[in-house]
């Protein structure tokens with residue numbers, strides 16, 4: 001803190017310094033209000049993007065990679081960020097000259113603290129790669145329909161920040177005295193008198209690493225890695241399939257011993273919860289069932305509605321818009337009838353999403369009608385209905401067709417429908 005003050009005071013005497021170097025926030029694609037997490041996440045993404053191992057044919061990638069590391073180091077430390085915000089690059093330069101801590105890491109070192117593998121990955125000979133990690137994330141149908149940026153958490157193994165992956169409290173790693181850094185010891189064994197063989201054994205002093213430390217880091221107990229809940233941001237695109245997989249390159253468990261594998265996320269549709277968090281807008285749509293790009297819904301009609309028509313239903317869809325169902329008076333709905341409402345299904349996923357290049361299309365909504373008959377009728381109503389049907393039976397005779405109350409000659413004579421009547 002005293003150091004900070006002296007720097008600030010010495011800088012007060014300087015006039016406004018012209019900034020010629022690139023703005024660190026811009027380098028990371030952030031603004032001045034960026035949170036620590038955003039700074040970290042920007043570094044993770046950009047350092048992978050510009051890593052020279054991944055851009056062998058782009059000579060500018062190396063410079064960008066170095067610049068991203070520089071920007072991260074300047075902005076990830078609170079004190080250095082404050083100086084940078086007030087006095088820019090010149091401020092940081094002065095701080096360094098006065099022996100301020102932090103910064104000045106090898107950019108590959110910094111990279112290896114995030115992704116392991118000694119700062120490299122890909123086709124380095126003998127480079128080990130960690131396992132991919134699979135995570136399943138439940139997503140509501142509503143989010144599949146509307147699309148959403150959300151977050152999920154998992155227990156990730158990370159390289160210990162306190163000791164920067166060395167395992168040592170002072171971050172200093174020594175060469176193992178016992179094995180001279182080779183990780184193995186050669187032991188002479190006498191098999192029989194006069195018969196001696198040499199056996200190589202793993203060095204027990206350093207556990208085969210060839211390195212030793214004086215004091216274990218208290219944060220990781222010398223393990224060099226720690227497991228902790230990690231938030232990952234996830235974009236659910238409209239219309240993604242149930243079971244879609246999203247890969248996060250090199251975002252699986254990290255270790256100084258290998259390059260981190262990929263984190264593979266499978267999105268699966270979760271059962272709708274009643275009311276509550278899953279359905280804040282209380283839409284009917286959460287109870288739709290999905291099959292590919294189509295949606296299914298069951299609607300219940302009373303006997304009167306099915307027989308006489310003259311009804312409406314307003315179903316609120318997953319984004320809150322209303323789908324109107326209904327029949328005019330005289331329009332009959334058969335039990336089990338399935339109505340197709342075109343264009344009211346799921347949005348069809350497309351990599352362009354909704355853009356000038358592409359307009360989202362939708363599947364169908366299939367509405368299946370169930371007709372409920374009263375299990376007991378009001379006696380007055382029962383008598384009236386009885387009388388009514390008796391009157392029609394007397395007039396037309398007892399016959400399945402005539403008893404149905406249908407007119408003698410259907411307006412549209414459909415062969416298919418006719419067959420159906422004889423059943």
Ligand SMILES: *[C@@H]1O[C@H](CO)[C@@H](O)[C@H](O)[C@H]1NC(C)=O
Nearest residue numbers: 311312313314315322324325
């Ligand atoms: C559905 O909405 C329409 C128009 O707003 C309205 O006339 C009708 O009564 C509503 N039907 C039901 C069952 O709420």
Ligand SMILES: [Zn+2]
Nearest residue numbers: 160163217220
């Ligand atoms: Zn540690």
Ligand SMILES: [Zn+2]
Nearest residue numbers: 176179203206
């Ligand atoms: Zn050793």
